[in-house]
Amino acid sequence: MSLSPAFLDELRGRTHLSALVGKTVKLTRAGREMRGCCPFHNEKTPSFYVNDEKGFYHCFGCSAHGDAIRWMTDHQGLPFIDAVKELAAAAGLEVPQADPRAAQKAERAKSLHDVMQAAADWFVSQLGGLDGAEARALLDRRGVSASTQRTFGFGYAPDSRGKLRAALKDFGDAMLVEAGLLIQVDNKEPYDRFRGRLMIPIRDQRGRVIAFGGRIIGEGEPKYLNSPDTPLFDKGRTLYNLDRASAAARKADRVFVVEGYMDAVALAQGGVGEVVAPLGTALTEAQLERLWRMVDVPMVCLDGDGAGQKAAIRAAQRALPMLAPGRSLSFITLPEGQDPDDLMQQGGARAFEALVREAEPLVERLWKHELAAEPLDTPEQRAGLKRRLSDLANTIADPSVKSEYVAEFRHRFDQQFARGRQAGGFQARTPFFPYQQRRAGQKWSPPPAPVTDDAKAVRAAGGIDRVLAKAVLAGLIRHPAEIATHMEVLGSLKLADGALGRLFEAVVDVALEDRSRREGALDSQRLVTILTRSGFEQVASDLLRADTMPYSFTRKTADENKAREDLDEAIAILVSRPEVDAALADATSAMQCHFTDEAFERQVALVNEQRALDVRLANLVQANEDARALGTEDN
Structure with missing residues (x-):
């Protein structure tokens, strides 16, 4: 229409x-x-x-x-x-009429909804009859109350090839086949799809039955059988219990993703209504988008066995390209061999909520998975870990989130393998995380002392760090391919007026113009030549001779890959610092006006973020000094 x-x-x-x-x-x-x-x-x-x-x-x-x-x-x-x-x-308005084909399609869909509701009603009646005794016994063993059975519309499909077909004969075989209730092979007689199964209706967001899931009562395969895709049902775009979970998620500001129907039913019966489940497949992009329309950070809670944890990693990897500022996933790890249904039966909602408080962010789940993927005893194996982490970060489309993941993975790697040195031998570098995030109920402890005065000296008192900005410009001129990688982030920076700021804008403009003309790779000498024609010959040449700056990406002799990695990190710090400083200034002002525990914790967190950025910058300087020292020894 x-x-x-x-x-x-x-x-x-x-x-x-x-x-x-x-x-x-x-x-x-x-x-x-x-x-x-x-x-x-x-x-x-x-x-x-x-x-x-x-x-x-x-x-x-x-x-x-x-x-x-x-x-x-x-x-x-x-x-x-x-x-x-x-x-x-x-x-009192009349909606414009749809064209005849659209109207016919809508009428057909309406009729299919009627078919599915009639089937759901018939399955419910069979559950209460003589043939439904085994299905009722299964529900009793699973601890599903009579009230929950009615709420979720549980039913039973008798072990017969034609009872449903006979009961719904008024709709005609063609419509029953189209609804996925009958199977027809070639020109043979159609027969019931669901036989000898506990029936679980699948509803759309408005609560209308659009498909069924059938669980085998005794032995047999498959254990669960879903309706095929129909005009009403797209398995990859539908989530079980979405109609009930939507309202509960808005109220609780959270939503859980579990593996199967019975997990969702068990949690809902225990008072956790904001829960959905995919339909026998890994989470799809369409299902993730649906979840993010409900909350910013859905919680994935799959089974504690190997298969469940593999599914969690697949969900994490599938979500990466779709991440955006504030939009992510978190993961709940269940005890070994348990699913949410087991957990609720043994410990109830209290046991589940205890696990919720221990939920892991997406970055933590990815890091742990890659760290455990293979041995890391040799330099080659550790290089393999770095490559895998880099490949993961590079799948993220949003440039700001991608930049944060690159920096986070790099520093976790550095912290894990303790890079750095001191007189008489090597020592661990200053940790990337100078403070730990508190868990619920954990007492606050004061942050450690700031890093060194040398680290502080490289940042400006406010706004963009001009010393670091000058180094970044030198790095971009020496490695111009990185300009295109960070175009969006660099274009958002507001440098101070003066020659440095004008040169920064000129460098970005040259890269944009070069890319639009598709004249081939932009190398350092070519960039300097173009800048010379714009009157920046002296300042550009001075920056290229800036070997005295304490960063690898400003040195002509530095390892190319390491220099580019460090340049990425420097740009991330350059962009992040003003934002953290501004937020801290606001938090400090708020504290002066009205002291609260929340405001104090916010201020402490921002101070720690400042110090974390100081540490990251100090690590760049230290890594460069280490490389220089090793280079001197080699010579």
């Missing part, structure tokens, strides 16, 4: 947004707007505003934003066209 912008604008104009939102959210007048507690996340102080004049709502806590149509899709869970139809009916 094609809806014109004019029609949609009229629909929004005729809809009284505060009245629509006020049906489910308590609103009070706040000047020219209405205010209430946000329905998209938990809060006690209202930060959710509705503006009828402008026709939008906005939450200053979680940034939820939209108009009347968005409200119906995001809060009510309706598909776009259904949201439009419902609003149009309330506003």
